[in-house]
Amino acid sequence: MQAGTPWLLEVQHVSIQFGGILALQDVSLEIGPGEAVGLIGPNGAGKTTFFNCITGILEPHRGRVRFMGADITDLEVYERARLGIGRTFQRMELFTGMSVREHLLVSLRAYTRAGSMMNDLVSGGRPTDAERGIVEDTAKLVGLDDRIDSVVDTLSLGHGRLLELGRALMTNPRLLLLDEPSSGLDHVESMALAEVLHAVQHARRTSYLLVEHDLSLIRVATDRLYVMEQGYLLAKGPTEAVLNHPRVREAYTGVAG
Ligand SMILES: Nc1ncnc2c1ncn2[C@@H]1O[C@H](COP(=O)(O)OP(=O)(O)OP(=O)(O)O)[C@@H](O)[C@H]1O
Ligand SMILES: [Mg+2]
Structure with a gap:
């Protein structure tokens, strides 16, 4: 500022x-x-x-x-x-069939795009430790840590909104x-x-x-x-x-x- x-x-x-x-x-x-x-x-x-x-x-x-x-x-x-x-x-x-964790990871990589392309080549798309940490911290912050590996189709509307919030947080606004x-x-x-x-x-x-x-x-x-x-x-x-x-x-x- x-x-x-x-x-x-x-x-x-x-x-x-x-x-x-x-x-x-x-x-x-x-x-x-x-x-x-x-x-x-x-x-x-x-x-x-x-x-x-x-x-x-x-x-x-x-x-x-x-x-x-x-x-x-x-x-x-x-x-x-x-x-x-x-x-x-x-x-x-x-996205149907994708988990909470995958949604957060995709949003994180959309934000840090260059890194993810390299990462995809090297690790076949598996998250790095740093990515895993950010995704898990955010899931916890929005109260979805116990649903992190749930497929989004199984989430309530309230949990879906919390995931939307989590996705928005991946850009660290x-x-x-x-x-x-x-x-x-x-x-x-x-x-x-x-x-x-x-x-x-x-x-x-x-x-x-x-x-x-x-x-x-x-x-x-x-x-x-x-x-x-x-x-x-x-x-x-x-x-x-x-x-x-x-x-x-x-x-x-x-x-x-
Ligand atoms: N793209 C647009 N073209 C023409 N008129 C528009 C457009 N977007 C909004 N308006 C008009 O501008 C006014 C304000 O609309 P807006 O959607 O911002 O209200 P709102 O406060 O968000 O309402 P709501 O509580 O229903 O969401 C309304 O009269 C609406 O019809
Ligand atoms: Mg409105």
Whole structure:
């Protein structure tokens, strides 16, 4: 990080338009090193659009995105990933017949590609001790160490999401972006996910931005919260205070007070 910039991520006055729809209007957001930040808002508020402006899938028409003090607004998705912006995908893309261990290894090698080609030639694809160590540490961190040799077809949806998280961690991100990771999970699975997020935050000092509809997950897994409505930022502040704000309650739940 550059001197004078306390933030890991700074999104400054971002706007984007789709045809006639102003999907984002002058939205700014900051995330500090090691911070857990939430983003909520009704359907269509612009959360995913905003998320895509950070990962680089979308380019804002106005505003800048800065990461570790550098302007990354014009960088490609893969360049941002290299700098340390990781993400999970909403739709799980797990491969039938492959184990948890194999999924993590493939993600690790995709990240350290040159090494793996050499490794594949020398060892016929067997993991090195170093790779094995990283894969097993990550499986443990996300709570899948006892399922590490299970084929993914046998995993619950909750365990599948934890594996997605583990895969995202193989690039050793400084910032992890999660778009509705609890969708389809029951309460117990969501709380397990929250525990893993805390563990990742503490063990690796990874910051994360959690886009969610599940307010119980937001409550336990974030320290600060931003609320969007129709492309605008409606509120920001400490999570509990923001959730209790009457305007937020009204906008988000449709019930005032
Ligand atoms: N590629 C696109 N082309 C046109 N309009 C889009 C595009 N992507 C999003 N929009 C519109 O922008 C607005 C914001 O959508 P977005 O998906 O960001 O909302 P969201 O807050 O993620 O909603 P949800 O909670 O349902 O996931 C919506 O009106 C949506 O229809
Ligand atoms: Mg969305």
